[in-house]
Amino acid sequence: MGEVLLEVKDLRTQFSTEHGIAPAVDGISFQLEKGKTLGIVGESGSGKSVTSLSIMRLLQEPAGRIAGGQILFKGEDLVKLSEKEMQNIRGAHISMIFQEPMTALNPVYTVGEQIAKVFMVRQKMKKKQARQKAIEMLALVGIPSPETRVDNYPHQLSGGMRQRVVIAIALACNPELLIADEPTTALDVTIQAQILELMKNLQKKLKTSMIMITHDLGIIYEMADEVLVMYCGQIVESGSMQEVFHHMLHPYTEGLMHSIPRLSDEAEELSTIEGIVPSLYELPKGCRFHPRCPYARKLCQTEEPELLEVSPGHCSRCHRYSDMWKEG
Amino acid sequence: MSDPEIVAAYEAKWGLDQPLPVQYINYMKNLFQGDLGTSIRTKQPVLSDLAQYIPATFEMATFATLISIILGLLFGLLSAARHNKLPDHVLRVISLMGISIPAFWLSILCLYFFYLRLGIVPGSGRVSAEWLGASFPTGFLIFDAITYGEPDLLRDALSHLILPSFVLAASTMGILTRTVRSSMLEAMQQDYVRTARAKGLSEGRVLRHHVLKNGLIPSVTMFGLSYGSLLGGTVLVETIFSYPGIGLYAYKAASTLDFPAIMGTTLFIAAVNVLMNFFVDIIYALIDPRIRY
Numbered sequence: 001m002g003e004v005l006l007e008v009k010d011l012r013t014q015f016s017t018e019h020g021i022a023p024a025v026d027g028i029s030f031q032l033e034k035g036k037t038l039g040i041v042g043e044s045g046s047g048k049s050v051t052s053l054s055i056m057r058l059l060q061e062p063a064g065r066i067a068g069g070q071i072l073f074k075g076e077d078l079v080k081l082s083e084k085e086m087q088n089i090r091g092a093h094i095s096m097i098f099q100e101p102m103t104a105l106n107p108v109y110t111v112g113e114q115i116a117k118v119f120m121v122r123q124k125m126k127k128k129q130a131r132q133k134a135i136e137m138l139a140l141v142g143i144p145s146p147e148t149r150v151d152n153y154p155h156q157l158s159g160g161m162r163q164r165v166v167i168a169i170a171l172a173c174n175p176e177l178l179i180a181d182e183p184t185t186a187l188d189v190t191i192q193a194q195i196l197e198l199m200k201n202l203q204k205k206l207k208t209s210m211i212m213i214t215h216d217l218g219i220i221y222e223m224a225d226e227v228l229v230m231y232c233g234q235i236v237e238s239g240s241m242q243e244v245f246h247h248m249l250h251p252y253t254e255g256l257m258h259s260i261p262r263l264s265d266e267a268e269e270l271s272t273i274e275g276i277v278p279s280l281y282e283l284p285k286g287c288r289f290h291p292r293c294p295y296a297r298k299l300c301q302t303e304e305p306e307l308l309e310v311s312p313g314h315c316s317r318c319h320r321y322s323d324m325w326k327e328g
Numbered sequence: 329m330s331d332p333e334i335v336a337a338y339e340a341k342w343g344l345d346q347p348l349p350v351q352y353i354n355y356m357k358n359l360f361q362g363d364l365g366t367s368i369r370t371k372q373p374v375l376s377d378l379a380q381y382i383p384a385t386f387e388m389a390t391f392a393t394l395i396s397i398i399l400g401l402l403f404g405l406l407s408a409a410r411h412n413k414l415p416d417h418v419l420r421v422i423s424l425m426g427i428s429i430p431a432f433w434l435s436i437l438c439l440y441f442f443y444l445r446l447g448i449v450p451g452s453g454r455v456s457a458e459w460l461g462a463s464f465p466t467g468f469l470i471f472d473a474i475t476y477g478e479p480d481l482l483r484d485a486l487s488h489l490i491l492p493s494f495v496l497a498a499s500t501m502g503i504l505t506r507t508v509r510s511s512m513l514e515a516m517q518q519d520y521v522r523t524a525r526a527k528g529l530s531e532g533r534v535l536r537h538h539v540l541k542n543g544l545i546p547s548v549t550m551f552g553l554s555y556g557s558l559l560g561g562t563v564l565v566e567t568i569f570s571y572p573g574i575g576l577y578a579y580k581a582a583s584t585l586d587f588p589a590i591m592g593t594t595l596f597i598a599a600v601n602v603l604m605n606f607f608v609d610i611i612y613a614l615i616d617p618r619i620r621y
């Protein structure tokens with residue numbers, strides 16, 4: 001086993017709202033080795049973004065807060081760091097790419113200024129030198145004629161180009177960990193493939209570890225070494241990409257798998273998981289997935305399943321793998 | 329009652345015997361030659377009347393503008409920075425009062441306290457009696473007082489200016505406070521602010537570089553829009569403070585049915601309004617790179 005870069009232990013993140021307390025991330029644990037890619041997959045609202053914002057400590061306080069657990073980055077617990085100390089981690093050691101390339105860049109500054117800023121603040125570079133580095137970064141992320149693009153404003157670039165700029169900003173200081181929160185969801189399919197290809201190449205080149213967040217199992221298949229499947233703030237299945245894809249354990253993962261569009265399929269055969277993601281304020285008793293699960297039994301309505309290691313390194317939160325299921 | 333002959337002679341003199349479209353065309357013709365007609369009340373050309381009163385109103389409007397921008401920005405930024413805390417609540421009440429208290433009532437209230445009770449400002453006019461006979465080179469008192477080194481005149485003019493300017497500024501100040509507050513709050517919620525934080529920028533840097541500039545763009549427009557109502561407000565304020573400017577002139581023209589003067593003043597205020605919005609558009613293009621003309 002390689003060196004562990006990030007270890008999350010029993011992370012709990014809550015939002016206090018007028019409806020009550022929402023346990024958006026409810027006790028998740030995982031490890032990420034150096035140079036590897038962890039894929040986090042789940043439907044919208046399952047807590048993927050909150051997980052990444054917790055690691056970055058960018059939750060909207062005071063409504064959102066980390067209520068428990070540890071986030072060990074190179075052995076240091078990020079939960080315990082002050083805001084000042086966290087600012088030295090962000091951008092330099094851990095970077096993040098967000099979903100919406102259209103709004104992730106500031107409209108009143110050129111893309112060059114926004115990339116250069118990182119070098120000026122982080123590495124105390126002079127303006128001219130930082131601009132030169134910005135041009136290099138634009139070239140690195142595959143933007144044609146970077147010398148002229150550097151002076152463009154975001155609205156002068158296409159969505160795919162903007163996402164390349166966002167990636168350039170994130171990778172500017174060569175961080176050890178890159179968190180990509182649905183980096184291609186807002187892009188159309190061909191651009192999506194190009195951006196994923198770029199990220200893969202850059203990751204190899206810069207030896208960055210990555211957390212790839214998506215609701216699309218296809219992207220996980222392309223990118224990830226390890227997979228976490230999240231539902232209602234919990235991990236319902238985890239394991240290596242090979243294991244999870246070929247020996248899928250959890251009914252929810254199956255559901256996600258069936259909702260991937262395939263070229264050979266007729267459009268109408270495309271199924272989605274029936275029912276809706278329950279509200280965090282009224283979680284179902286027992287297994288949180290039982291109202292939507294085709295295998296659900298009485299046991300599932302009353303007893304909450306544990307995350308069990310079914311085979312080495314491959315875990316599932318489902319009663320079907322417990323002794324109780326065989327008995328019932 | 330009136331003598332038909334006199335009426336006919338009067339109508340002929342002012343061109344009122346012509347059909348309306350012809351009257352209109354005549355007015356426009358004269359207008360393009362710089363002739364706004366002759367005031368019925370003062371018997372002077374409207375243009376020279378306006379020229380005489382513009383400096384006074386310009387001074388007051390400039391003063392009111394400065395007050396409203398400075399206070400509006402300050403209050404708005406403070407309100408946004410202390411969102412939903414005590415300063416925010418207090419400032420929101422103040423800005424609401426600024427917008428909703430009628431200018432005439434605020435004038436009377438201010439006069440009552442600062443003039444009658446405290447006696448710290450003069451109650452009316454533009455200068456004290458001792459300066460009334462004097463002639464001023466440009467008519468811009470503050471400017472003249474400074475260029476000719478008359479500190480007494482400067483003090484006197486300022487003390488006359490402060491109260492009416494403040495009253496005039498109140499509603500614009502309130503509107504600006506609210507605009508700055510809400511656009512700053514909105515800017516803070518934007519994705520690019522999160523991107524900036526994710527770069528590891530400090531909170532101060534994020535606010536100064538990423539929130540401020542975006543947050544102020546809507547305020548510039550709002551200011552352009554409210555400048556018109558500020559000029560309109562001079563009619564009330566100048567009348568109450570007996571301040572000899574365009575507003576008082578307009579009031580007197582309206583109350584004596586001095587049509588050429590009414591039209592001239594309206595035209596002037598409209599022109600200033602258009603000009604102001606033109607400037608705002610230029611400023612807009614300078615600060616927002618998405619706008620290009």
Ligand SMILES: Nc1ncnc2c1ncn2[C@@H]1O[C@H](COP(=O)(O)OP(=O)(O)O)[C@@H](O)[C@H]1O
Binds near residue numbers: 042049060064280
């Ligand atoms: N700012 C917030 N205020 C209140 N609740 C929030 C907030 N952000 C997220 N949540 C809650 O956390 C849940 C998970 O959100 P998120 O992590 O964004 O899901 P996703 O997996 O789609 O990224 C949401 O369904 C919502 O209930």
Ligand code: SF4
Binds near residue numbers: 250251289291319
């Ligand atoms: S515990 Fe029961 S309801 Fe939950 S996923 Fe397993 S079978 Fe389905």
Ligand SMILES: [Mg+2]
Binds near residue numbers: 048
């Ligand atoms: Mg999300």
